[in-house]
Amino acid sequence: MEEAPPNFGAELKDAFKPVNAWVTNGISWMTDVEEFYRERSVIEKEYAAKLSQLAKRFFEKKAKKTASLSVGDTPLMTPGSLESASMTTWNSLLTTTEITSQEHDKLATEMVAKCAETLRVLNSRYESFRIQHEKFEKHLTTDRDAQYSELRKTKASYDATCKELEGKRVKVEKAFDHGRPKAQKSYEAQMAEMHNIKNTYLITLNVTNAIKEKYYHGDIPDVLSSLQDLNETRVQAMNTVWKLSCDMESASRIRCSDHMKNLAAEVERNLPHLDSLMFIAHNQPQDGWREPPDFYFEPSPIWHDTDDIVVDDAAKVWLQNKISKSQTGLVSYRTEVEKRRKDVDSMRAKREKVRGSSENAEGRTTAEEMEILRNLLNGQEELAAVDMKRVALEVEVDTVRQACGDIDKNAHSHKFKSASFKIPTSCDLCHEKIWGLSAKGMTCKDCGFNCHANCEMKVPANCPGPLDKSAKKALKDVRQSKAGSISISSDKLSELSTPASNGSSSHGMNRSNTVTSVSTTSTANLDRSATVKSTATTSTAASSTTKAAPTRRVLAPPPTKYIAELPAAEVKPDGPKGKMLYGYTATGDGEISVGEGKEVVIVEPDDGGWTKIRNGLAEGVVPTSYIEQLSASSPSKAASSPISATPDSRRESIIGKKKGPVVAPKRGAKRLVHVQAVYDYKARTDDEFDMAEGDKFVLIAEDDGSGWAEVEKNGVKKMVPANYVEKA
Incomplete structure (x- = not known):
């Protein structure tokens, strides 16, 4: 029974580095064989030259002595021939020596042209082909490691989301009754986001495992088998060169034919796969190859969760869209994979046909087989790339369907x-x-x-x-x-909503609908006292409850595109006039910078050494000693001023802390950064400031990439478009 040939891909599995190194050593060895034939050619050239010189010298000697040796020094008659039988034999011997030198020269030339040069070309060809295998393996490993990295990123994103969710849950626990609905809404939104990221993590987990299995059981074995084919082809090519060398030696040196035949017999016994069998015997692990373990779900240390796919209503919508996108690409990838797999099978059949037909061919050339092997490797590389995408999409679809069933059966996805x-x-x-x-x-x-x-x-998906x-x-x-x-x-x-109802909604503050650990905070601690001290306090709590969360937009609108001028009804009325005796530069919150001699409108009279004024559309306080009032202030105008109508507590927050004209900040104190509006802006939510060109604010937080900056004015913090203000 014929022994089955070895197969690197089936028996060595994940062993590209040792196989590649072994094949590299075999290809490098061809350089030594090439060097041997070149040096042998030099020796043959030198020997041929010496034989030729030897024959020429003795031909010259023979010419001088032919007559004397044949007929004597003084013959009486001229003979018909000056050469005797002995000289003719000697001439034949010298002629044979000359022919022998020509045979050695011819052998030397053939050794360089047919052996050394052939080995050099094959060495370059095989090394280039081996490097292509190395690049292919690096590409496969890079794709695999990229998927591993994607899994780590998804896991990190999941952990971060769980941590943020835990923070929002704690905020709900610590929130007072009037702020709890807003915190609860933020918590529920974060919960839905966590579910989506968790599902992404689980899907990526399965995709990574599938790609890992394909890498170790499909891609790498194919590369190893191709390397085996390369090495066996190299061995067969070297056998061909050695046989050619033997034939030349036999034709050139009949007396050494027996030695050359023995060498040829040894070459014939050097079957290509014998080297492979020995390599396998010395590189196969004793206890067999073990596949790396699968990846598994790791719960976040912050959010103790299980590996169940979240299938609530919001998650199902996301999963439905996910499976729809996956199925759209899956159809095309399956067709592409089938096409490329047929091409690869066709190339493999051609390879077997060529190897079988030329197994015992004399002077076999490997150009055709090398071209087939190169095309086969290219086809395997293209198939591996497309098949990896197909596997990822199939696992995504199967993962979702195992958790939700035919969720896409009646779906009509939006385009x-x-x-x-x-x-x-x-x-x-x-x-x-x-x-x-x-x-x-x-x-x-x-x-x-x-x-x-x-x-x-x-x-x-209800289009x-x-x-x-x-x-x-x-x-x-x-x-x-x-x-x-x-x-x-x-x-x-x-x-x-009432404080009692707010307290009863604590069921929504669970860490997850798949939590396995018990929360350390008692539900009873979520309740807050609901004592109402006054009607004003109750209305304030209700208004803060109904406030919408601040919107973070990436880009604010253009300055003049959509912002209309303020209606006439919103223009603030004028008050008493004043004139700046000195120029003043704002150094603190609520202050305003005004030049010397500038006429201003007094909005509020002196309060603790500070007076609130309006310069154009900008308002702020300046030291009273810096202003000269041009006309007496009107009580009615003062009463109608928006600032004077503000509650005392708010007014004190604006200028109540100013105790005199000394406005320089304390030494070592943190200097406030002020910004000035460069365009008019009309607020669209309660969390934004109305702005007029020239308005000044205290900068609290610069643009974080959302297109908005947080500022403070009159003790109130709100948002403004970042590109509408600049540092004053």
Whole structure:
């Protein structure tokens, strides 16, 4: 029974480095064989030259002695021939020596041309092909490590989200009754975000395991088998060179034919796979190869969770969109994989056919086989890249279906495309504005559904299909009306909420719906006292409850594109006039910089050595000693001033701490940074400031990349567009 040939891919598995090093050594060894034939050629050349010189010298001697040796020094008659039989034999011997020198010269030339040069070309060809294997393996390893890195990043993102969720849960526990609904809403939103990131982590986990299995059981074995083919082809090529050398030696030196035949017999016994068998015997582990263990879900140290896929309503919407995108790409990848696999199988069949037909061929050339092997490796590389994407998408689909079933059975996904909005447009999902002119949003080509790019995966797959312009407009009106009713209902619900009802909603503050550990904080500690001291306090709590969370937009609108001038009703009335005796530069919160001789409007009279004035549209306080009042102040105007109508507590927060004209800050104190509005701006939410050009604020936090800066004015902190202000 014929012994089955060895297979590196099946028996060595993850052993590219030792196999590659072994094949490299074999290719490098060809250089030694090439050097042997070159040096042997030099020796043969030298021997041929010496034989030729020897024959020439003795031919000259023979010419001088032929007559004397044949007929004597003084012959009586001229013979018909001057050579005797002995000289003719001697001439034949010298001629044979000359021919022998020519045979050695010819042998030397053939050794360089047919052996040394052939080995040099093969060495370069095999080394180039081996380097291609090395690049292919590095590419496979890079893709595998990139997937491992993606898994680590997803895990880190999951841990960070869990940590942030824990922080929001703690805020809910510590929140007072009037702030608890807002904290609870933020907590629930973070919970949904955590679920999505967790699902991404679990999906990535399965994808990584699948790619890891494909790497160790498919890609690397194919590369190892190809390296084995390369090495065996190299051995066969060297056998061909050695046989050619033997034939030349036999033809040139008949007397050494027996030795050359023995060498040829030894070459014939050097089967290519015998080296492979010995290498396998010395490189195979004693206890066999062990596959690396699979990756598994690691719960966050902050958020003690399980490895169950989250399947609540919000998560199902996200998963439904996820599986829809995966299935769209899966169809094309499967077709591409099948096509490339057929090409690879065809190349393998050609390789076997060529190797079988030329197994015993004399003077076998490897050019055709090398071309087939090169095409086979290229096909395997392309197949591996496409098949990895197919495996990832199939695992994503299977993971979601195992958790949710045929979640995509009746789904009608939106056909979203990136879109830019030249005017402020509301997201049809979260009803917030979509800002920016660089494709910050998405629009469904069929029904016209608009949303943020971050909201795309959260949109339910309920697209009604292609609609005309009128139908899209009608559907848009319905969505906007629903958004308005939801906003009104939310406001009413916030106004009707009581401390008791707030305390009873603690069931939503669980760390996760898959938590396995018990929270260390008792639910009873979530309640807060609901004592109402006054009607004003109650109204203040209700208004703070209904405030919307500050919106963080990436890009503020252009200065003059959408901001209209303030209506006449919003222009502040003038008060008593004053004149600056000295120029003053603001050094603290609520102050204003004014030049010497500037006429200003007195908004509020002297209070502790400071007077509040208005210079153009900007307001602030300056030392009273810096101002000369030009006319007597009117009580009615003072009463109608927006600042004088402010409660005493707020007024004290603005200028109550100013005790005199000394305005320099204390030595070593932190210097406040002031910013000045360079454009008018009308606030769109309660968390934004109205601004007029020239207004000054104290900078609390610079732009963090969202396009907004946090500032303070009159003791109140709010947001303004970062590109609407500059440092004063």
